[in-house]
Amino acid sequence: MDFSGLGDINLETIIAFVALIGTAVAWLVDRYVLRRKRLVYRVQVDAPIGVYPSADKTQRMVDVEVRHQGAVVENPSIVLLRLDNAGGMDIDPQDMHEKVSFAFPDRTIVGLKVTEAQPKALGEMLQRRMVPANYVDTSKLVVPRIAINRGDHFKFLLVLSGTGRGVSHSGYLAGGSTGGGVYHEPRPRGPGRRTLTFGALSLLLVGALVALFLVDVLQPPDNCASGQVRIIGSTAVESTMREVRTAYAAECTDADITIAANGSRSGVRMLAETGARDAGAAANLIAMSDGTAEDAPDLWGEPVAVVVFAVAVNRSADVTGLTTAQLRDIYGGRVTNWKQLGGRDLPIRMVSRVGPDSGSRRVFRDKVLAGDPELGISSDDCRRDDPVARHHRCEVGTTEELLTRVNEIDGAIGYAELGSTRKFPEVTVASIDGVVPDAAKVADGSYRFWEIEHAYTHKAPEPGSLTAAFLDHLRSAQVRPVLARGGLVPCNDLPGGFCG
Incomplete structure (x- = not known):
């Protein structure tokens, strides 16, 4: 050679x-x-x-007259x-x-x-x-x-x-x-041989570096276990838990992990009822809860991360910030049109989570509405209302459904965890009292719409079980980038004692 x-x-x-x-x-x-x-x-x-037929722009063959307001x-x-x-x-x-x-x-x-x-x-x-x-x-x-x-x-x-x-x-x-x-960003130049050559080389190098970067960040689990686990509870962290599950199962091929989010309180209640009936079956359940399991104090649990919640508004409203008082007026039926808040002349359409089993709804009620209940339902599909209703409000079962409605319906408003809102282009995340939802604002106490996410099991997981291995993985450094993408802040990244 x-x-x-x-x-x-x-x-x-x-x-x-x-x-x-x-x-x-x-x-x-x-x-x-x-x-x-x-x-x-x-x-x-x-x-x-203008129209200049030659390089000499002083020699005009055609004059174009432009008029503005006459x-x-x-x-x-x-x-x-x-x-x-x-x-x-x-x-x-x-x-x-x-x-x-x-x-x-x-x-x-x-x-x-x-x-x-x-x-x-x-x-x-x-x-x-x-x-x-x-x-x-x-x-x-x-x-x-x-x-x-x-x-x-x-x-x-x-x-x-x-x-x-x-x-x-x-x-x-x-x-x-x-x-x-x-x-x-300057306008791109016309392609040439050197440009194409270096462009191709750049792509090759960038691809290699991306691969190296991802290998460094998305490390395999520290330990693998076999068996079955079903994760129930909070829909606010459902998409994040699916991503964690997928990454774990890709490396630990003997692990059978399913996600069946059904709301924080529903998940905790199902875990407690299964444990009372069949402790063996309960050992394969993990219930994620926005906040503590107040109705089931005997369950074994630990804080995992802080969930940052946000108020989501359809862009058509032309409103990017709200005060706590304004939110209470909206959900109390005292303000019914965005024009009253400096936005467009559009009716405000509230999209809420169904019933008391939703952790997101409980957090919104307690930390934003100061305990006040939400109004009654005026619509089954969030679009067609009771003709005599003075306000517009509907309820949906999951975070994904709520954000889909807010994304599609003019004048809609709702609440959801911050990470999920980023997937919907027609949704604006509103500041509350001038503070934009952010992990740093949670840590310094200036943003109040958040909750601690807990992982609950019936009893302390058996060492070597898939339940124990998956919870260890959820606490590990490998999962932190996944939690961050979902808008969750690991408890280990917060000041001591923040998660209790």
Whole structure:
């Protein structure tokens, strides 16, 4: 085999290769480890309006006249500006410490439209909010303080007057474990051989590094056990428990683990009743509960993590923050339209969890409504109401159903654990009393809508059993990233004594 060609590799190539690896590593760390909040903008079009058949733009063969509100726009041009939440976290209204704005030197704005938004409701909200003069002045576009979830994007199409060119931005975006910012993404250049070569190499290196990163984070369980376990109880942590179960069973192939979430109190009650009837069968049950099992004090249990709950609002309401008093007025029937709270003229449609067996409902009642009960049901499907009802409220059985309804129905509001809300693009997580739900806000006591998640068994699990092994895995460092994705904070990551 001839290796003589290796001598042709020069220092520049080596430096470029090392820089490429460094860039890939930096991108991975920034995107998946540091968890920044990033708002990226790209100027997709910045051009004068007119038809120029030759390179000499002074020789116009066709003149285009642009009018705005009856007046001729002098030296018209258009700008198409795209903004993306390209970070690893949702952007909350409070993250915009200094308003994000875009300036157009030597040009004035004469027209504006929000186009191509994802999700659509985000674009509609922006279009409504861009009307007031405080968001558009003669030379600057100011982005309103709104919630921009991960993956959201939107475009501003502007008509301007003036001879200037170029776009600049200002403002400060904070948030995430290492802060955040507003970044400019240049327009991509045309593809070439070198671009394609380095692009392919980048993908190869990034793929390899992602694989290494995932191997490091998603480690196999410390111990495997065989047998059967059924996990019942809280629907708030159902999706997280499914992910933990799947990861465990993939490595421990003799483990048969099923998930049958039925509500916190229902799960605890089923565990207690099964234990009284058949202790052997109860040994294969784990009941997850939002809060302590007050109705079954003889069960064996331990705190696992803190569940951060959130108030979820459909984006159509155009409301991103509520006070505790306003929430009590909504659920007490005293406020029935979002217009009364500064939002759109839409009826408020409350989507709640069914009955007292829901841990989420109990936590919402105790920590937000100060013990007040919710109103009666006016609708079976959350859309069609009793014609004489003064309020709009329905009930559903699971967290997934609740968020699906809030995501689909204009003016809807509900409550659920924070991690699940991120999967629904039409849902805005509302701040409560000016505080956005976040693990750090729970730890410092400023956010109150949370509960400690407990894992209950009939008796202390037998050493070597699948029940004991799975609970050990649930407490382990390997599972922490999974809990974090689901909006849960492991008790070990909180100050001593926080979980009791």
